[in-house]
Amino acid sequence: MTKRDFADFADAPSDGAIILRRALIGVGGGTVLLFMAGMIAGYTSGVIDRGAPDLRDAVILGAMVLVAGAVAFGMWRMWPAMNDEPVAPRVKNARRILIGSIALGAPLGFVFGVADESASDFFSNAPVSPILAASVIAFWLIVGPLVTWLWWRQIDEHEAGAYREGGLVAAHTYLFVSPAWWMATRAGWLPAQDPMVVLLGVCLVWCIVWFVRRYF
Numbered sequence: 001m002t003k004r005d006f007a008d009f010a011d012a013p014s015d016g017a018i019i020l021r022r023a024l025i026g027v028g029g030g031t032v033l034l035f036m037a038g039m040i041a042g043y044t045s046g047v048i049d050r051g052a053p054d055l056r057d058a059v060i061l062g063a064m065v066l067v068a069g070a071v072a073f074g075m076w077r078m079w080p081a082m083n084d085e086p087v088a089p090r091v092k093n094a095r096r097i098l099i100g101s102i103a104l105g106a107p108l109g110f111v112f113g114v115a116d117e118s119a120s121d122f123f124s125n126a127p128v129s130p131i132l133a134a135s136v137i138a139f140w141l142i143v144g145p146l147v148t149w150l151w152w153r154q155i156d157e158h159e160a161g162a163y164r165e166g167g168l169v170a171a172h173t174y175l176f177v178s179p180a181w182w183m184a185t186r187a188g189w190l191p192a193q194d195p196m197v198v199l200l201g202v203c204l205v206w207c208i209v210w211f212v213r214r215y216f
Contacts, residue, residue, distance in 0.1 A: 018080045019215060029075040036068040094154035097147060159214055166210035170202045177201075 040061065047057045155163070178198060184190040 097151045162213035166206040169209045170206035173205045
């Protein structure tokens, strides 16, 4: 490796920085695209209600489509590529399992929400239908552990260490925060703990520590 190659390698962004940039572009650009889609749908509905569109309507709708297209093109142009480094087959398999679980879980959540109106406030304590409850429990207790076990068998020692450290920090967060919150509730300073909120907080801490230790 030449001196210039080493300098280029040293200046290259880390995988964590690239993933964060991708997340920011995806969330920001996706929000704008959803907003533009809503504007286009709303304006189109108004045009249909008024009757046949005129030239002004065509220009406005065309401008909206152009803006949405420009945002999508900008996201594509700004989307950072990962560093060109050799990746072990087990690491590739672990990434496929992780991406597959996300790709499977997101549509299922949407289907559950559409299929049962009671699931619209999913993380509350509101009642849900028995069919939805049985489906979620089966998915969480069977598919979840299976995917986690398959992923764990594929990851390397570095990622396994990051995962264990994230779990350790998350467990200690729960160990210290939960009793303090409980005592503050008894004193009237805080509302009662919601188990799903606590679970999400622990998972968030776990994911943050794992991400930092894994990619930085």
